Amino acid sequence: MKILFDLVTTQFFVGGAQEYIRKVFYTLLESLKPEDEVWMAHDSSVGKYAYADLTPQALADKVAGEVDLAGKTLSQVIHDQHFDTLFIGCGQYWGPRYDVDKVDSRVICVVHDLCDEEVLHEHLNYYLKLDSVKGFLKRVGRQIMGIDKKSLNRMTPIVELLKRNSDARLVTVSDFSRYSLQFQLNIPEDRIRVLWSPERVGECQPEIENAELRALIESKTPYILMTNTNRELKNAKKAIAAFARFVKEHPQYKLVTVGYPSSAFAEHQILPYLSESDLINAQKHCHAFLFPSYFEGFGYPPVEAMRWGKPVLASNVTSMPEILADAPIWFSPYYTSDIYSALCRLTSADYNTLSGRSLRRYYEVAQRQQHDLSALMDLILDE
Secondary structure, three states: OEEEEEOOHHHHOOOHHHHHHHHHHHHHHHHOOOOOEEEEEEOHHHOOOOOHHHOOOOOOOOOOEEEEOOOOOHHHHHHHOOOOEEEEOOHHHHOOOOOHHHOOOEEEEEOOOOHHHHHHHOOHHHHOOOOOHHHHHHHHHHHHOOHHHHHHHHHHHHHHHHHHOOOEEEEEOOHHHHHHHHHHHOOOHHHEEEOOOOOOOOOOOOOOOOHHHHHHHHOOOOEEEEOOOOOHHHOHHHHHHHHHHHHHHOOOOEEEEEOOOOOOOOOEEEEOOOOHHHHHHHHHHOOEEEEOOOOOOOOHHHHHHHOOOOOEEEEOOOOHHHHHOOOOEEEOOOOHHHHHHHHHHHHHOOHHHHHHHHHHHHHHHHHHHHHHHHHHHHHHHOO
16 A cells, blocks of 8 residues: 655644644554555645654655655645555645645545634634734634634535545544534534544653753642643633632642743743653643643643643533543633632642542543554555
């Protein structure tokens, strides 16, 4: 089998979908039969490669070949080079860029979520960008000028592909995302397969690169961790406001945010984006993990914190109840007072009980992740 594998998505930035593709790619390389070939698809017009280990140079001796899609017609490339299977790791990125709807080969397409569609239809813009005149105008622009509505067309080629190509298979990462695809795009249930996101590639080194993180850990200060806090949908502002009230009653705790631009109060410590290893160390040594996100298709961070037996305080929306089950302290992300309530419940609950719940759920999730990764390999390599 000759497979063209999407690494274009990994060029843009480091993120959840990109980590998914990276894990699937390396697992696929280990799963090949002698007669199988994997070719990497990249696009030099993107102008960057976010992962040093996923460049054409780094993979020259690991793949059968490369295809640069810059200025090319995808369907013609697949036809001319006789690819049997196209793997699209993130349909949201490929839909607007290439003639996906005209591909006649076998296609495995992963759609992680319909974030833009859900944000628009559920009016989540009213919760975003409200702290400045510029932010307010951006929100008004989104609603009145239809900027967000234009972005909804990104999925049209994927929907058309499913209509005209019976060999196209759609995979998504949670039941929540499956129902979202059914509701928002009217995709039949029998055309969607749910396979949970696999564990990410990552190693934890004992040496900590970031000096601030190293000093924090060495100080033994109990800190509550939040990550990816510069992204609006992660809802950091409400969580920071809740913690500002909480810390007045519990001054022994510190809030640590990764990626947030500035500190809001004395007990709030900001860290820059960390290396893969440092991020794992931050999770490993935190007192608890706070995840106030408005929207998740799967949600890697709380699962990764639970790996270390850390109590998780999490939003009770989208995919989170499905993935985390009974492990977290739940709250509504729309009410600052409810986030504050969750922080208070953390201090009043038995810490060891919460830790045990996290660890138990992590092993349950990890088992499902491994099972579903194997199922995805079977799907890709199924002739």
